Amino acid sequence: MDLRARLRNDSNHEGVLLLDGGLATELEAQGAHLQGDPLWSARLLHTNPKAIKAAHHSFLLSGADVIISATYQATIQGFVEHLGVSSDAARELLASGLRLAEEAATAFSSGKRATHPVVVAASVGSYGAFLHDGSEYSGAYADKMSIEELKACHRPQLQCLAAAGAGVLALETIPSVKEAGALVELLREFPNCDAWISFSCKDGTRLSDGNLLQDGVRVAGRSTQVLAVGVNCCPPEWVEPLLDSVAALKSPDRRWVVYPNSGEEWDAQQGWQTSAKTAANIPTLSDVWIKQGAALIGGCCRVCPDQIGELRRHLNRRLNISTEEEADLET
Template identity: 65%
Template sequence: MASRLRAYMTDNEPLILDGGLATELEAQGIHLQGDPLWSARLLHTNPQAIREAHYRFLLSGADVITTATYQASITGFITHMDVSSETARELLMSGVHLAKESVKRFVSDSRPTEQRSPLVAGSVGPYGAFLHNGSEYTGVYAEEMSIEDLKAWHQPQIGCLAAAGADLIAFETIPSIKEAEALVELLREFPNTKAWLSFSCKDGMCISDGSLFTDAVKIANRSTQLVAVGVNCCSPALVERLLDSAGSLLSPDMSWVVYPNSGEEWDTEQGWLTSGKTSASIPKLSHTWMKQGAFLIGGCCRIGPAHVKELRQQLKGSCTSAASAV
């Protein structure tokens, strides 16, 4: 796992992440809104849809695809699908297996000249995603939980994803600095596992629970296993200021990971609210993020394969041009 990741990170080019997996699934006519398991239910009911969505992101140029496990948990599967604990674990692990099957198909079909194949990141969402009450956007639940509580919650999910062979773990859309502390501590229990840690943010200075992004980065710096820290599922317009606020704090052994949403706003009752904002700014702004030290760049909600393709053309093209000019 670590050796494959290191092979990528020795290059000067960024890694292109995929976009919103649920966004792509919904674009194919699958209804997910209101489901407490979100796209994770499809691990049981329609795994082929997940394989195909992964494959479309790979065709668009993604170097890293993220598993359909953001809202997956042992307890969640048992509660909402009435399965055994063993079956729940198998479902979680299947998220990695499906992604790897898509990578294998992609490599076989495209016969790339490069020896390396795309990576699979095991998605771990915040505890609030399980609660399915909107608290994943505020982190308020952490006020009533200890770090040990949060570690105990996340441990089975990380264990399953690591055991299934994920190339790294994506701790994503984390709204709470306490939860970040728990994840950093818990990661030490999986010493052979690398990860990134990305936060949801309320503005250009703070993560969703109101803590300063600078303090969140300091938490990430405690880990020798994190390859990147950053932000996801926020507006692209916030990213530059957030990275700039903590630029002097970024560990030399880490890079920024950045994958914002389209800039539209989420309403827990109405869903995504379109207000004329588009995702067109992501490829344009990504050049600035690269200059700030971002190595992993992609998109989150409302970002589909076409957006990822445009992002790859922008970043990989610019890197090639820069290399030729040296």
């Protein structure tokens, strides 16, 4: 089922769709070694596709309505450079990321556990993800590139995913207004694809490049193909002020999407460091996000299937409460 149709179904969990969590986090929990790999989880499209499908299945079992393909760091150039494969083989690997997610969704939907149709979104990371230097959290490269250069970098990946049948593109961890503008322009070349754009941010009002989230939302609003805009891979406590900062731009034609990380902090030497802010906060915090208009909620790095399951149970309880309140009003 397509995302546009699901977002119209406001009776489903108060209009909220549950995204999956950190795919790489689940792959690492299965034993994959991803840290430092320039292809990150996309390498497993080549070496262990069964693990990717199993990770998707884990999030579906936890109640996710939407799963995101393992193509965030998958590019034709990256596969050619780091796997030594041909361009044609690289395209097939990229397409296989979408296919694996669709196969997992189909298998789940045909099983007894399925209670809702699953949406598959094809992940497209920022150009910084390809660079593998952390610049998806600064956007520094965008200052040195033109809109046309950014479009040229993204075009092969979008061409491949669109040809593979992607109906929804998850344009993720976008750090700059300029790159968002390039992607909005590029979407016109793929009229059969809808999308969401989620930004990386540096605080409770600003994108990683220093511009306001408001500026990014306005740019996203130039395209009717962009069904949702928001943030991902930020600390959970930033989501409320970020959505507050764009409240005046809320539109029935454009929903909010939020999927923060666990709140743990990344240290280049020691990896993820646990702090007092953990993913356990996400279900409680989501109550406010829903009131602010968030229609797509999930998790990013370090958010595992168990935590998505906890969020699903929280959303289910909210739905029951809302249903009971409506019944009381009717009587």
